[in-house]
Amino acid sequence: MVRIKDSLVSMSGVVTAQVLLFLSIVLLGRERGPEILGQFNGSVALGTLVGTLLALRYELACLSDRSEVSFEALIHVLALGAAIATAVAAVLLAYGRHHLLLVELYAVATFMFNLAAAYMNSLKRYGLIALARIAVNVGLLVCVASPFRGWLKAEPFFAYTIVTTVIGLLALTATLCNGWSKGYRVTFDPKFYSVNRRFAAYILPATVLGSVMTYALAIAVPSWYGAKEAGYFAVAYRLGFSPVSLVGQSIGGVFRRDALGAVRTNTGGGELVQVYRTYARGLIAVSLIYAFLAFVLFEPVVALFLGAKWEGATPFFYFLIPLFSVQILYVPLSQVFLAVRKQKLDFLFQLWSGSVLIATLYATHVLNLSAVVSVAIFSIVGAIVTVWGVTVTARAASSRTSGYGAVLDCLI
Numbered sequence: 001m002v003r004i005k006d007s008l009v010s011m012s013g014v015v016t017a018q019v020l021l022f023l024s025i026v027l028l029g030r031e032r033g034p035e036i037l038g039q040f041n042g043s044v045a046l047g048t049l050v051g052t053l054l055a056l057r058y059e060l061a062c063l064s065d066r067s068e069v070s071f072e073a074l075i076h077v078l079a080l081g082a083a084i085a086t087a088v089a090a091v092l093l094a095y096g097r098h099h100l101l102l103v104e105l106y107a108v109a110t111f112m113f114n115l116a117a118a119y120m121n122s123l124k125r126y127g128l129i130a131l132a133r134i135a136v137n138v139g140l141l142v143c144v145a146s147p148f149r150g151w152l153k154a155e156p157f158f159a160y161t162i163v164t165t166v167i168g169l170l171a172l173t174a175t176l177c178n179g180w181s182k183g184y185r186v187t188f189d190p191k192f193y194s195v196n197r198r199f200a201a202y203i204l205p206a207t208v209l210g211s212v213m214t215y216a217l218a219i220a221v222p223s224w225y226g227a228k229e230a231g232y233f234a235v236a237y238r239l240g241f242s243p244v245s246l247v248g249q250s251i252g253g254v255f256r257r258d259a260l261g262a263v264r265t266n267t268g269g270g271e272l273v274q275v276y277r278t279y280a281r282g283l284i285a286v287s288l289i290y291a292f293l294a295f296v297l298f299e300p301v302v303a304l305f306l307g308a309k310w311e312g313a314t315p316f317f318y319f320l321i322p323l324f325s326v327q328i329l330y331v332p333l334s335q336v337f338l339a340v341r342k343q344k345l346d347f348l349f350q351l352w353s354g355s356v357l358i359a360t361l362y363a364t365h366v367l368n369l370s371a372v373v374s375v376a377i378f379s380i381v382g383a384i385v386t387v388w389g390v391t392v393t394a395r396a397a398s399s400r401t402s403g404y405g406a407v408l409d410c411l412i
Contacts, residue, residue, distance in 0.1 A: 013131065014246040014249045014250040016130070018137075018242040028040060028144060029306050034231020034232055034312075035228055035230075036231070038230025038233070039230070040234070047107045049107075049215045050107035056199070057199040057200060057203040058196060059115050061199060062074050062118035062119055063122075071184045074179070076192040085104065088104055102158060105165060106161040109167075109169075111168075112165075117132070119175045122257075126253075132167055135167050136164050139166070144159070199343070203346065216358075217375060225370075232310070232312040233375065236298075240317050240324050243328065244331060251332045256339065258279075259276070263339050272340070280394070290324070291321055295321060298318075299314050319376035321379075323378075323382045323383045323386070326386040329390050336393050340399065342396040346392075349389055349392045352385075353389065357378065357382060364378065
């Protein structure tokens with residue numbers, strides 16, 4: 001069953017959060033310039049990636065439409081994440097990498113927030129998830145815009161980390177209290193990790209490879225081309241990827257739960273295909289509208305909010321439009337791999353696409369191409385790879401009915 005209301009509630013929260021983040025980026029860009037914004041974007045990208053990998057992707061076991069199952073998984077994943085985070089901190093201290101501790105703290109905060117959101121998703125508390133997302137970026141905006149922002153203005157990533165940590169702790173505490181109030185009493189069982197090892201065996205490497213698409217440029221551009229180019233890229237990427245993130249976090253979360261419900265209640269797979277088809281059609285429309293509006297509005301919006309000195313961000317953005325448009329389709333639809341337990345198929349696709357993109361990025365570096373040209377080549381190759389990824393998600397959804405021959409039926 002497709003829940004349009006849930007999608008709208010979830011999307012409204014993500015939209016509001018992204019608007020607040022946009023305002024914060026505008027203030028940082030106007031007052032601090034491309035270099036600070038580039039450093040901020042690179043740190044956020046690295047911390048988000050580490051936070052996603054922190055529990056070896058076992059947190060995906062929390063994504064169930066049964067709250068008691070989700071809560072049991074949450075306790076086990078929280079224990080694993082805490083152990084790994086402690087070990088990482090010890091290694092950083094031992095090797096004197098103290099400057100990376102702040103990135104790790106942001107990663108842990110992101111992990112806590114995502115863990116709490118997974119459990120709230122099982123309760124259909126999409127409004128609470130949206131409220132928490134909004135609170136994080138309200139906190140950042142307050143820090144950046146506050147008249148007493150002298151120190152926080154100098155350390156925007158520190159401010160964002162503190163805010164995310166506070167919200168993450170509150171969300172996780174509320175989640176634990178909710179589970180205990182429902183009478184869920186979880187006995188720690190090491191077998192949990194072996195029963196759910198498919199997440200670490202397939203989805204962890206798939207996520208690492210898939211992160212090439214999402215984070216490689218954000219990390220590589222500051223390292224290879226300097227802070228100024230990184231700042232231009234940060235504006236283009238942050239503004240352009242916001243709708244992708246919006247759709248992935250809102251519609252993707254609701255689609256995942258609908259798909260899980262369809263699989264559990266309909267062993268034949270017909271209901272899953274119908275759910276997939278409905279979401280796919282809607283996402284195609286969203287993707288086309290995004291591409292048109294992005295091409296028309298980006299340059300005047302940047303000129304209006306950031307000024308003429310940021311015109312260097314425009315070429316980056318135009319070349320990224322094809323990649324972002326296709327990702328709007330793939331990111332939510334890729335949740336079907338979890339619903340039908342096709343982690344191996346997901347891994348094989350990510351292995352292929354990640355290898356292609358790594359080779360592409362390395363080639364642009366070896367050839368000493370400019371930042372804009374490198375981003376353009378990466379975007380074109382990434383868009384082609386992602387189109388194939390969409391067909392793979394359709395294959396996964398239709399495999400429960402008539403096999404690969406039903407792939408096109410899922411999309412039409």
